[in-house]
Amino acid sequence: MTITRDRVFDAMSIAGAVALLIVSIVGPVENLAYTGIGIAIQVMAVGPLICRRIAPLAVIWFTAATAVGMTLAETIAPGTIIDLARDQGTLWIPQAVTPFAVCGAMTHYRSQTAVWIPTGLLFILALRPWDLNGARIATSLLLVIVPAVIGMSIAARDRMYKVLLASARADERAKLAAEMHDVVTHRVSLMVLQAGGLEMTARDAETRRAAEELRANGCQALEELREVVAILREQGGSGTGKMSQAPVPELSTLVSESESVGVPVELHEEGAVGQASAVVRRTAHRIVQEALTNVRKHAPGANVRVHVTYSRTDTKVSVRNSAPVGPGLAMAGSGSGLNNLRERVGMIGGTLDAGPSTEGGFHVSATLTEPTS
Structure with a gap:
């Protein structure tokens, strides 16, 4: 799903909540039993929908907490939220917001089990089991349970899309x-x-x-x-x-090769090399190899410092060179080598950063995460 489509869906959700709120306010008076305070609460509850994607669980819990407050207010002081003279089964919840908060949380939060807790609380408060009637049951199902099912369906579809996308890439x-x-x-x-x-x-x-x-x-x-x-x-x-099963190349070999062609390299390795997996060590070797190649091409006469730290969770690689001594042999490059490195590092879940350093040279830094399996 593209970012543009996500934004459209978010805008439609907020617009839908606002439209439902307006319809409930300007509709026939027999369908509106909220007092001025009740209407203000309904309007206030729409705002958090802006965060329905980045904090879906917080939004639905805010909606549930608002419903709890409305229920307590009506229980302690009847008539505070609901106009009892026109009450014909009005729900004691933020009606305009609830369906969008429930659907958004079911769609975007990683654990649907956690979402069912505030969803169930909203359904109980909307249903009011101590004072059941047919209209309230139907409305509660429509505003709480149906959006929950729709959200679960959308989440399942998104998961299937990601699986198919990963399969296509593989x-x-x-x-x-x-x-x-x-x-x-x-x-x-x-x-x-x-x-x-x-x-x-x-x-x-x-x-x-x-x-x-x-x-x-x-x-x-x-x-x-x-x-x-x-x-x-x-x-x-x-x-x-x-x-x-293939032997993992040693970094010292790369250093010797560079020094043999006039590129001084200082190598520092911390931690036990055996703590890093073969895949991580090969990737580290490839990073140092590409960095040293770039120094020979773009920074003739520069000094290079290679620092590698091994641990059981990740391996950190840093290659820094000083400013070039003479530009005479420097060659232009397309940058594809670093782009390929980023792709390779990303394949094992690591990160890579490269760019000019404050000393006038260049740096390549990477954190290579160990596989979990």
Whole structure:
């Protein structure tokens, strides 16, 4: 359900309550038994409907508390709320608000069992079991029970919509994993084989060394691609369970690679690495890898500090670099790497923040939540 549609429904609910209130006030006098105080209470009770989505339980409890106050006032001082001379079964509840408060709470609050408590209280106060009559029974059912059933139906429909949406996303991820495996893996494998052939046939040592590096990087790319495919397949419900068996890359390897090309990196790790799950450790590795790649591309000569804190509940990753020393080799980027990182971190329920730092450099920070199952 879109935000626009939600706002339309909220506006319609408030408009409906106001319309019902106006009709009850300007209608025939025999249908209106509220005194001036009673009308003021009815008008006052409409306001909280603005919060029916963000605080549905509070709204329905406010409505129930208003009904309790009306009942106590009429019991202690008859005629305070209701004009007894024209009372023909008027309900001692905020009639204009009750159906919308009940329906909204049943629709939006996470626990319908908790909503039934104030709903039942409203129904009892509207029904007045100590003074039953047929008209009041019918009106009570129409204003309390029917909206409750409608709200439960809407909530069930929304839950079904979310399940179908999640299923569609899972199918899309599974298709994407299959496409990556069939196309990208095939092309990278050809590159690795060609590099291996070049290494064997090259006549000079420099070419052989470059070919070996190319082949090694291609093999590493294949391994990382398999990990991404495994994550997508698990998210798509078609995981094989083999991803956790692959060795988790060490962050120290990334640091050594960066230092070998002239990027000084300071690595600090706190807590036991074994406390983090394999999925979280791989994601942390990918974050540091992307951050260091961006430093090499966009901040030549900058110093980098990597800080990782492991715990049983989450792992915090922070990568900060100083301002670039020389812009000569800096390259422009599309930002897709960070966007992909956010997607990957979001897939495991984590959060990622990236942007310029106050020191003139750049920072990438993430909190990776451990899976609950």
